[in-house]
Amino acid sequence: MKLLMRLAVVALGSCLIIISIGLIDQLPLSRSPLERTRLPAKRLLIKANHSREHSAQLGADQQHERDLRGETGSEADRGDLAPGGLRVTRPGGPSPSPPAPVKLTAVRAYLDMFQWQYKPALAQRRRRRPPQTLGERLGWSRSNLTSAQQFWWDISPEALYPKHSEAVPHLIKEMASLPISAIEQKTGGTQLKLIITLQNEAEALVKPMRFPREQETLPNHFYFSDYERHNAEIAAFHLDRLLGFRRASPVVGRMMNMTSDLYALADDKLLKTFFISPANNLCFHGKCSYYCDTGHAICGSPDMLEGSFAAFLPRTELAKRKTWRHPWRRSYHKRKKAIWELDENYCEMVQQMPPYDTGRRLYDVIDLAIFDFLMGNMDRHHYETFRMFGNDTFLIHLDHGRAFGKSAHDEITILAPLYQCCLIRASTLQTLFEFHKGRKLSDRLRDSLSRDPLTPVLLEKHLVALDRRVDRTLQIVNECLETNETPEAVIYNDVLV
Template sequence: MILKYRYLLGGLAVWATLSTASILYFSFTNLRYDVVSGDDESPSRVLYAAHLPAARKRLNKSNYNYSYSNNLSPDVDQLTEKDMFVNPVHVNVNRNPKTKKTVMKNGMFQPNYTDMNVDMFLRTLSKQDKAVLRVNNSREHYPSYLKQIREKPEKRNSPRLPSYKKYTGSTHWETFHKGIRQDSLYDPDDPVIEALLKDISLLPITDVEQKEGGTQLKLIITFEDDGQTLFKPMRFSRDTETLPNHFYFSDYERHHAEIAAFHLDRILGFYRIPPTTGRTVNMTSELKQTANHKLQKTFFISPVNNLCFTGSCSYYCDSGHAICGNPDMLEGSFAAFLPPTKMASRKTWRNPWKRSYSKHRKAYWEVYDDLCEKVRNRPPYNSGRRLLDLMDLAVFDFLQGNLDRHHYETFVDFGNDTFLLHLDNGRGFGKQTHDELSCLAPVTQCCLVRKSTFLKLVKFYLGPDSLSSLMRRSMVADPASPVLTELHMDALDRRVVKILSVLADCVHKGKSISKVIVDDKI
């Protein structure tokens, strides 16, 4: 009898176990179905919603939260509950602009990016004040549009450097130096700029020495007409990206980034970077034989019979990071020297949005978002053009992905009412698919942009000429062409949309259009 009841109890236990397993199985199946289907009355939504506060807490731990449009990087609080359930495992808080259509350019398909938030913003602007958004002719090509923006009488008559008023030098280098004005380094219509670029790429080299200071190797190249350039050698291929575990301050410099930055600066109508071009040199006859004794001693032959040299610097100047030719041919960037300090001294300014350059701490602006209010109230940012120039610099650095902007320079003779020199861009174009939104921190925190810069970005967005197509056209004749990969070109168009979306979000938050888009006649 006892044995009979024992068998009966065992059967009940087995039945209970199987029933529980079935219930759990169907519950799990319904849970998966309900989350994906978005059934509002599903118990699974209540179950998943219980985890939302924890998710918000984790995402809000970031020291510097951006509040962009829905197609960029919204804070988790900006996401609706429905958005959170579209994909319960991965909540995308850094969505890219959508691809509107694909068009054929130069035999290659190129994406045209669009953003609904930007479209609505531009429509609102055109309705409220047509004078703000002066981009009426969608068929007008960018070069002619840019010419209309920059052709202002006051620019043509801006002062030159005092030391060059009676200077009689006539080489292309000296003519370039004499042409520096208070508003720009050069006039883009001046034929001497193209002549200078040709000289840099062809003239014989007579002397080579290493530039002192800096973290990486750079050479001062002197040509037969006594003109000088700063040479940055090629270290790796165009598609080699910044290593994920590298801090920005320990990243390599890229010669092609310097070349691309010059063309980008020129397309944007800034004219704040000295003429820069690529060139391939013979390391034996053009570098080693013309180098000084100190630099010559660092040349050696590698195990595969390539000529290499290391130079002397604080980083990357050893045999493990040598510059090597193939076997002795080496490509690099050559940037024209600015006037010597005795003719035109320059002042170095600390960038308020400078990064910490530390592995263990962040800069103030990365933790708090009120730096702009502090900057606005102190000289030289509380009057004149300087604050808007910083916004231009932030836009420029974001487009090229350059995090290494700790200082900037101006010409002393022009005082504070002058442009910023956009020098040292070797750490740009390091990532092809990642957009470093922290480069836009000045624009984001100040909700500010120069009107002329804004109009150029809008023109890139509306077409018919995208920024990438203009860059291709500009760089095709460079001796180092192709300068950038197609992924880098694509990133330029994507980043244009993101800048406009940041500005659209500023206006959406209630900022006055006239306070966000400021016309200082520059």
Template sequence: MLIIFSVITLYTLIWTTNEFERQEQLRDAPLPPGAVPFWSALDHQNIYDLYAPSASKEPKQSSNITRQRIEELFQLIRNARTDQTHSVSIKKLYPIDPGWNFQKLIDERVAREKEDENKKDSDAHDEANDSNTNSTKTTPINSLPDLTTIEKTVNEYDKIQLRHYIHQLLHKWKKEHENDKIVTIADLMHDEILQEEPSRLNTSWYACMTKATNLRVYDPHSMELKRLLNHLQNGEVIEASEMSQGTQIKIILDLPDGFEALFKPYRVPRNYQTLPDHFYFSDVERHHAEIAAFHVDRILGFYRVPPVIGRLVDITRDIRETATEELAKTFFTSPANNTCFRGHCSYYCDTSHAVCGKPGNRLEGSVQVLLPRPPEIDWDKITHPYRRSYSAVRKAKWESDENYCYDHVFLDEEFHSRLLLDMMDLSAYDFLIGNMDRHHMMRIGSFGANTALIHLDNGRSFGRYDHDELTILAPIRQCCLFRYSTFARLHRVYRQGLSTLVTRSLENGEKLQKILIDEHVAALDRRLEILFDHLHVCIKTHTVKGVMVDDGID
């Protein structure tokens, strides 16, 4: 009996201990969905993601440059600019070997390309012949074609000569255009308007066009800009129609006094981040990104983004009741009793991606002034040499060839002008706002050759704040050319705090609240330091005079 009692006692003790341990292990385990109280469930982790690692909010890149080094870099660049202004001859600063010739370099490249084409045709012919033979013999290893392709690039000697040649051309461009008269859109259109519709000369629209020049789209200190933004934000909608091109729906609003504006509706909340597995070309356009991009452009002193502001519209009164017949057909009422429309476009124009009032008829969006279009004004649409492939499986040439700038961009005579440095400005701007979707560059061709790029279509910027896309800086990294004036402005806003300046700007005049969340604002400062770091590397490689260009453009 004693033995039996001892065994039962021992078993009970072991069972109780195991039960306590099991309860201890389950104490911190997540409750099943049905066991979570309603209010607690609002903050509860998804039951299927319990064991998934939490997403890191830390950026994947950061700069290696310090504030002190940035200040030293600024002093170095400023002193070099002063020395360069007292230089006797640009040809002494950037000497070219008498035996080197740009046209000869072009001819050699054309000859190599023809040789490569002939070789490809020959290889294709040989493969066709081989496929027609039924021989079972094994081909000797030493007769197999070489599967490694050697990229024929500009050699180091030609690189140096080519850089000096580009510097001389940019200096020549400066001399030819430094006394050019500033031309406005109003100047271009005055005679035609006077003849066909003289009443337009007395409109607020025409007054704004007197401030849009070949060098900038708006004057940041003018009363016309304040009136324009107020007009975009509060003007009565006369007609709403769809913009014909584009992958996502955009609405053209006809406003009083001759204005046309582009309305991009709310799509995602402010804290939405582009999913890591989504490509840039499938990303959704964000109205708050358009607004923030304009403010960043203004802070940086480019003034190349047509003015844009946030607006809260009544989707029924402002859009449905003023819609063209084609747009009106796409309106419907959702199961939640909200007014919606889907429009017509390449991708996000179906009922599952419809634009709806939230709630009821309220809809916020960005409203951007539309500049005159053909046939009133001619535009140049330039394919960006650093355009992405827009393919899920194929990369662009520049992504795998670090000599791409020497092999292609420097050899293209279209870039032997201010366009080259405008592209560098655009690269810096796009990197700061995180815009990967820059497939073309736009400028007003009616102004002639001396006209700045206009930074249009920034809706896919500010997609991620935890990642800095360094490939956007490829033009700067590979070409290593940059404007003195742009660097000076970037340094000034760095000292004042780019994030602070942008935050203040967004709080001034915007009715929509919290355009950028804090993480996106902080990313601006981080990316600016990364940009300085890239310029620092360029200068260590090519010296200040080899990188910085004073082309007389502020």
């Protein structure tokens, strides 16, 4: 009897082992925290990455994943496939297949429904009384104000300036043409910035040209050690306006004379850094954390220098600003990763924290992420708001000098707030879709930048990249809509508010 019982136990154990093995075979393979966090973006990345110029980027991502799993060799080493899964075109061989069309079925369906509500809701919204501006709150009179003060007067809880601003064009014209009366270096910051006072006593923050437009981010440079580009500041202002945000301070390009505009008017501290280069050009380097030395000097060519002139925001005694740590801030470290890069549920934690748990703030952060992604700007560690408007106000879009550095690379992690939260404003989505189906963003930005004194501000490859990134953003939204039960779970209809 005991022998029979033992045989029965052994047989039962064998059956359980066989069943367990079968169940394990049906379970999905576990992924590392990094892979789980980026899974939605990676899936869209593969769908979107049909163009030849992005195959190398995707291949590098895939090769990195294989390295993490301990696999050796690349797809290109194991056959005629290029990195990213594209067939290599040998000399004399067949042409590569054309890029697959972008499918945005869920986005189109929502916007078709949205159009029925949009026009009447927008008309009703326009009849509402606009919120009080900064000038109204301060009790200013609009008469006898300078262009800069007119710009400040119009600042509201919704934007830095209204859609049809009269002050901004006048301010831009003055910054581009009025004589310079004084110049000093701005304290703080990692790279050189100048404060220039114009003849009418208005001030502008100036970033001088360091490198030609053809020079992009160096391959071995981290995002936090990249050079700042003056033309990126100019392009960012125009892009922000085309997106309908109007949260970036007005910026214009201008040519400066190294001798009469800078050397003759510089204060003593800045003047000590001027020198004559071996090429007999006048140069200076100022004092800052990065690239302020003789080897990274700013020189005239031969005596002229480009610069971006950004309008100053109101002084703190008029309108105090609050600085906030960006919830999707990068680690700014060579080896460490930020929490949001490792935690797939990070957005749920953010949504429980004030001021992201209510109101417009989280949607503003997602707008900012889309704005940064279109420009390729990874350098976003803090943001600011005006204290007088409380928490229910826009984020000020500041400091875009490290944008437009990699025309052939789309850094999808910049969109982490979008693909981790799966939230977006209806107005932002509609604007992006109009760029997709109608006149392209590249064409609109090219036309807008053509009016700047330093045109062409951007090279064509950076303009082309904008259209590609618009489509990739829309694909993420499309997948969010497909994976959620209702569009309302993803899209906040701000037009009906």
